[in-house]
Amino acid sequence: MRIGMLTSGGDCQSLNATMRGVAKSLYNMFDDVEIIGFEEGYKGLMYADYRIMKPSDFSGILTEGGTILGTSRQPFKLMRVPDEKGLDKVEAMKETYRKLRLECLVVLGGNGSQKTANLLSEEGLNVIGLPKTIDNDLWGTDMTFGFQSAVNIATDAIDCIHTTAASHGRVFIVEVMGHKVGWLTLHAGIAGGADIILIPEIPYDINIVAEAIKKRAKAGKRFSILAVAEGAISRENASLSKKELKEKKKNSPVYPSIAYEIGAEIEQLTGQEIRVTVPGHMQRGGSPCPYDRVLSSRLGASAAKMIADEKYGYLVGIKNNDIVKVPLSDVAGKLKTVSPDASIIKEAKRMGISFGDE
Ligand code: F6P
Numbered sequence: 001m002r003i004g005m006l007t008s009g010g011d012c013q014s015l016n017a018t019m020r021g022v023a024k025s026l027y028n029m030f031d032d033v034e035i036i037g038f039e040e041g042y043k044g045l046m047y048a049d050y051r052i053m054k055p056s057d058f059s060g061i062l063t064e065g066g067t068i069l070g071t072s073r074q075p076f077k078l079m080r081v082p083d084e085k086g087l088d089k090v091e092a093m094k095e096t097y098r099k100l101r102l103e104c105l106v107v108l109g110g111n112g113s114q115k116t117a118n119l120l121s122e123e124g125l126n127v128i129g130l131p132k133t134i135d136n137d138l139w140g141t142d143m144t145f146g147f148q149s150a151v152n153i154a155t156d157a158i159d160c161i162h163t164t165a166a167s168h169g170r171v172f173i174v175e176v177m178g179h180k181v182g183w184l185t186l187h188a189g190i191a192g193g194a195d196i197i198l199i200p201e202i203p204y205d206i207n208i209v210a211e212a213i214k215k216r217a218k219a220g221k222r223f224s225i226l227a228v229a230e231g232a233i234s235r236e237n238a239s240l241s242k243k244e245l246k247e248k249k250k251n252s253p254v255y256p257s258i259a260y261e262i263g264a265e266i267e268q269l270t271g272q273e274i275r276v277t278v279p280g281h282m283q284r285g286g287s288p289c290p291y292d293r294v295l296s297s298r299l300g301a302s303a304a305k306m307i308a309d310e311k312y313g314y315l316v317g318i319k320n321n322d323i324v325k326v327p328l329s330d331v332a333g334k335l336k337t338v339s340p341d342a343s344i345i346k347e348a349k350r351m352g353i354s355f356g357d358e
Contacts, residue, residue, distance in 0.1 A: 002034045003307060004050075004097065004105040007067040008041035008074065008113035012134045012146025014288035014296045016061035016068055018108055021300015022130075023058040029308055036100055040072040042116060045093045045105070046083075063287045067108075076115040090123065097125050104307050108132045110144070111335065114315060118332035121313045128303050129315035129328055134284055136183040139334035140326035141317025145299065148291040150177070150283045151187045154227075157279040158192025161225060168273075169222035171213055171266060175230055175259035175278045182229045182338045184283070189227030189353070190344075196224065196354045198262070200231040201338045202345070203238035204356030206262065210269035212354035217272070224272075228259045235357075298323055 003026060007015050026033045035053040038044030051057075051069075061068060079089055097105060097120075104126040107117040110133035121127040131141045134150035154176045165172040174194070178184040182199025189197035196212055198204045213224045237245055255261040263274040288296065295318065302316050302323040314325035338345070340357075349355065 001030060001032055001103045002036060002101055004036045004038060004045070004100065004102045005053075005069070006038040006041050006044060006105070006107060007069050007071045007132070008107060008109035008116070009071060009132070010073065010110070010134075010284065011066050011071050012132055012284050013065045013149035013286060014145040014292040015066065015071075015108055015132060016064045017288050017293050017296035018130055018132070018145055018300045019068070020058045020061050021297040022106055022303050023053070023055070023300075025301040025304030026307065027055050029304060036102065037069045040070040041109075041113070042074040042089075042093065043072045044069070045096050046074075046087070046089050047092070048096045048099070050096075050100075062293060065286045065288065073112070074116070076112045076119075079116055079119060090119065093120060094123055094125065102126075104128060104312060106130065106303055106307075110135065111138060114138065114328060115332045117315075118328035121328050126310075126312035127328065128306055128312060129331070130299050130303055131315060131317055134177060134184060135179045135181055137179065137181040137336050138315075138317075138331065139336045140315050140331040141319070141324075141336075143295060143318050145288070145292050145296045146284070147183065148295075149286070149289040150184055151191065152289050153283045153286065154184060154188030154279060155191040157277065157282075158188060158194060158225060158227060161277055162193065165223040165225055165275075171224045171226070171270070171272045171274045173226045173228050173259045173263050173266075173274065173276045175228050175257055175276065177280070177283045178229050178231060180231045180337075181335065182231070185227050185229035185232075186338055186344065186348075190348055192225070192227065194225045194227035194353065195221075196226040196356060197348065198226065198228045198232040198356050199338060200229055200233055202340050202355045202357050203233050203235040205235050206265045206269065206356070208358065209262070209354065209356040210266055212356070213266060213270050213272065217270075226262070228262055230258060232258050232262070 136147040
């Protein structure tokens with residue numbers, strides 16, 4: 001039996017731990033299993049760039065960050081667009097799958113990658129998806145692997161900033177990844193004791209943010225820490241159409257990112273000294289945390305069981321600490337966002353954390 005495997009999209013911690021979970025279980029369950037590892041995600045499947053893996057390839061990688069197969073971003077919207085040499089990408093992937101006589105393709109990927117996984121499943125391939133991303137924005141699972149490890153790193157960054165902010169009495173903004181959603185910022189912000197948390201799902205009013213900082217200063221607090229999601233958006237901008245926003249940006253000062261823009265506005269409104277820190281891709285690097293190692297092992301072992309049971313066309317996820325399988329067609333194209341009414345938001349607000357909205 002031949003199983004194909006690939007890692008697609010932005011990397012994260014625990015990709016290797018997940019592949020190891022799948023491989024160890026398969027080798028343990030079957031005598032005749034051969035795993036084909038595609039290089040750099042869907043690109044490897046398109047251009048038949050692959051390696052026949054050995055069991056030893058999966059040894060010693062539980063704690064290793066990144067991916068032993070390499071990865072690449074192959075945007076879903078371009079999947080139906082031929083490559084520069086006129087190659088039909090979807091047909092090419094199907095051809096590789098057929099030629100290699102694969103029983104199943106295991107895709108470790110986030111939103112876009114699972115959309116492609118669903119497309120291949122609809123085209124008749126046996127596909128199983130595994131939920132990867134530090135953003136935790138994949139529909140159908142409570143948790144994606146990589147998320148908790150990234151929370152740890154972003155929290156460490158906020159912890160480090162705390163001491164220097166306290167010493168100098170400064171306002172610090174830590175910009176946290178997360179793409180269009182606020183999960184990472186929300187969790188790292190609470191874990192790091194941020195005073196203000198700005199996430200895309202709750203558009204902020206900069207005057208309310210400035211007031212929250214002034215209130216802290218009046219209460220004798222010498223510093224404030226803001227955890228700002230890279231996708232944070234002001235209430236004013238959120239109310240504009242895409243076209244209006246583009247027009248507005250043409251006539252506004254250019255900042256390297258949202259944290260710098262917010263920093264400049266706060267400096268003007270409060271007169272306080274502002275510093276911005278962007279941990280950036282650090283948040284995707286290094287060794288997976290124990291939670292992710294356990295999650296990855298469980299997801300990987302469950303994917304292997306689904307192969308044994310010939311259950312295809314699903315994403316393997318986790319709900320209420322139980323492993324679940326969710327049809328890829330339900331997952332494709334949906335984003336799991338933070339609800340502004342979620343109890344975690346209410347609890348944070350009760351503690352006095354400002355989200356810049358009231
Ligand atoms: O999806 C993971 C992620 O790290 C996002 O949080 C971030 O917006 C994006 O990838 C960065 O992408 P790239 O690695 O292509 O710069």
